[in-house]
Amino acid sequence: MSAIITVDNLGKQYALSGTGAPAYATLRESLADAARRLFSRAPATEQKEAARSFWALRNVSFDVAEGEVVGIVGRNGAGKSTLLKVLSRITAPSEGTARIRGRVGSLLEVGTGFHPELSGRENIYFNGAILGLRKHEIRARFDEIVEFSGVGDFLDIPIKRYSSGMKMRLAFSVAAHLEPEIMVVDEVLAVGDADFQKKCLGKMKDVANSGRTVLFVSHNMNAVMQLCSRVLWLERGSIREDTRAVHEVCGRYLLGSGGALKGAYITAEDSPLDSEYFSLRSFRVVDAEGSTLDQPTPNDRPATVEIEVDIHRLSPLLNFGFAVIDEQGQQVFWSVTTDRAEHEWPSLSLGRNKLYAQIPPHLLNEGKYRVDFFASLHGQGWFSEPGSTSAHVQLQIAGGLSPSPYWRSRRPGSAAPVLTWHAGSTRESD
Structure with a gap:
């Protein structure tokens, strides 16, 4: 299969000031700083600490084939969300390239892609227009989006009045039902109730089975093992592992840096x-x-x-x-x-x-x-x-508990059997 995403030597750098203050200044702060430099006898190099930089991503390269479901794992600060923002064209890379063929439907932070002053109804059309869909194409999917999200009673009030869970429900529904060629999802299973999380997992399986490409960031290794056929493990802004041995890499990720088990x-x-x-x-x-x-x-x-x-x-x-x-x-x-x-x-x-x-x-x-x-x-x-x-x-x-969408995390107890249940009528004894 041909590559639908090609990432080559990608890097993203953020500037940090040497004092820990923001790397920007107001006009008032700039004028005050100029005055201090004018009347100070100290050399310019001592007057102001050199700005520092931080590489959120560095030397990242990989290809994703059409129809692949790729899990992206890593500790907080590893660069997962930054990578998805670059691939979603929300932020530009500092170096390297990311080539993407097809429409991208992104579900990143809660509320990303929504205009807070617009209603839920208006935001559905707004997101569809961003994806390049015509109004009649959005209208054809509108009822499915609303039904899946479960926010139909609040469709005509501004998004800014939605709870974070309601925003996430609507955002996921829009991203999944407007049928982009590439679906980018960041920690959707961390928000919402258990029933909604189950629906999300099932919908992502449907999306994957339909041949669309999915990039899925999660700390839930059981969900990654259920959904993904390949895993990218990011560490300190670079790729530590890129493998199709999903169970093995998820196990190593859960083990952390404590070293190998004594087997x-x-x-x-x-x-x-x-x-x-x-x-x-x-x-x-x-x-x-x-x-x-x-x-x-x-x-x-x-x-x-x-x-x-x-x-x-x-x-x-x-x-x-x-x-x-x-x-x-x-x-x-x-x-x-x-x-x-x-x-x-x-x-x-x-x-x-x-x-x-x-x-x-x-x-x-x-x-x-x-x-x-x-x-x-x-x-x-x-x-x-x-x-x-x-x-x-x-x-x-670690992981592999059950293929059930309801059973994704550890239950109480030391045993975790998957028993077979049957349904049938019983006849009362005389």
């Missing part, structure tokens, strides 16, 4: 755990490909706990397993090799053994967990007791 306990590096029955070689949490999970993983993917031991002495009482402990120190569950019927226990042998069990998808809620190595002689004593063992690893669940 493996290796006895060559950590303290050894030896007994007359066995020696622990490694204890890991791995993904479906067998790679150590040292980054967050979504709720909708399995994680496998892998134990590698050298067994020196066999016993039917020998147990291995793990315990999952949440951030509050509560043990969420245990899983042990002897949990099932005896004929289903894994067969252990002298020498090297690799044991593994899968934590199924849609079990653990979002959050960080400690996974402790479990080893005991059943009913006789511990080799490695959950809660006190040195053999433990970390697991973080």
